[in-house]
Amino acid sequence: MNAVTRIGQVGEKAVFRRHHRKPDGRSLFLYGFAKPDGVSLxxxxxxxxxxxxxxxxPFRREWNVYAAHRQNRTFKPSSAEDPLAPSKPGGAVTEIPFETFEVAVFGNKFTSLHPEAPDPPEIPGVSSQPAxxxxxxxxxxxxQTGSLYTVGQERRRLLLSAWNDRYEALFQQGCAFVMPFESRGEEVGVTLHHPHGQIYGFGEVPQVQRQMASAFDDGFSLERLLPQxxxxxxxxxxxxxxxCPPFARFPFEVWLTPRRRVPGPWDFSEEESDGFAHLLGEVTRRYDRFFGRDTAYMLTLHAAPKGCEQTFHFTAQFYPILRAPGRVKFLASVEQGTGVFTVDVMPEEAARTLRAQ
Structure with missing residues (x-):
């Protein structure tokens, strides 16, 4: 299958998607402003x-994923063996068998969650189910190098189109919650340095998102509070x-959100799409300037779980794990054991610092 479909547009430019089926059965989607029509290698x-x-x-009241096969996933390959690079004739086989692309999305080879996940074994006293x-x-x-800032505004807008396309597809496939995210830097466990993120589609709404949805249902309003x-x-x-939210748990934590309530980026106006894409790059730039390096962070996109669209307010949340230039924010014993974070930088001071970058 190599169908090319027009899925929308950004300004005056059409956005195209090509679906390529890999020999092992996984799907690869190529997104571009130019039609992705190269010959596969x-x-x-x-x-x-x-x-x-x-x-x-039973104590944390949450589901956790167990996927032992992930122990053998790709670990810090050389640039010559980068599995996220475009393939070249006679070169190393990569996950993307085309000589060029703009944005690519494919099924993770070392997946934790799968639509055909097997039934787990029974364990006395433990509730389990397929992931x-x-x-x-x-x-x-x-x-092979770059960031959400250096890829530029046009690429960030294309990335947003790809995210929205995958939101729609994964919800249609039965996922209850869909989260695009990025882990950046070795301090957060990144093993591939090629600029990339991931998307997880969950069959069950995770505990954090259940609590967020309940807060919005109970009347918490970012739309009302942001002006204050x-x-x-x-x-x-x-x-x-x-x-920087007043209740941030990480030093220099930053959220992005439309000032009006929208359940997800699929409902952004053109102006909001431009603004959101710009700020994805701008926050990354400010972090790197302040910390004086490629900042290690976690970025998560929190859109409405299925059925929560009427009250949920979309946020994208950056969690840098540096508390100062050259100093890592570690999650130590009390924080891991209780879930109570100790924050080393006041959010209002973090905001002043990042505004100045």
Whole structure:
């Protein structure tokens, strides 16, 4: 299958998607402003695991994923063996069997969640079930280095189109919650340095998102509070705010959210899409300038779980794990054992610092 479909547009430019079926059965989607119509090169066909299992933690009241096959996932390959690079004739086989692309999304070879996850074994006193869902890799650029800032505004807008396309597809496939995210830097466990993120589609709504949905249902309103939080503002563009929440758990934590309530980025106006894409890059730039390096962070996109669209307010949340230039924020014993974070930098001071970058 190599169908090319027009899925929308950004400004005056059409956005195209090509669906390519890999020999091992996984799907690869190429997104571009130009039609992705190159000829595919040879690919591998190794067996692919179909996810793991979920086990219920009776004290934390949450499901956790167990996927032992992930122990053998790709670990810090050389640039010559980069699996996220475009393939070249006679070169190493990569996950993307084309000589060029703009944005690529494909099923994770070392997936935790899978639509055909197997039934788990029975364990006395433990509730378990198949880890149904989806795990996808999102490659931002064919270049082996870069960031959400350096890829530029046009590529960030294309990335947003790809995210929205995958939101729609994964919800249609039965996922209850869909989260695009990025882990950046070795301090957060990144083993592939090529600029990329991931998307997880969950069969069950995770505990954090259940609690967020309940808070919005109970009347918590970012739309009402944002005008009162000017002290915590970092930047603003296109009706989208970047701010350090007063209740941040990480030093220099920044959220992006439209000033009006929208359940997910699929409901952004054109202006909000431009503003959100700009701020994704701008926050990354400010972090790197302040910390004096490629900042290690976690970025998570929190859109409405299925059925919660009427009250949920979308946020994208950056969690840098540096508390100062050259100093890592470690999650130590008390924080791990209780879930109570100790924050070393006041959010209002973090906002002032990042505004100045």
């Amino acid at each position: 040879p690919e591998g066909n190794d067996p692919v695991a179909k996810g793991g299992e979920l086990r219920w933690h 149904v869902g989806a795990c996808e890799v999102v490659v931002y650029t064919p270049e 939080w000017s002290e915590y503002s970092v930047d603003e563009a296109g009706g989208v705010s970047a701010f």
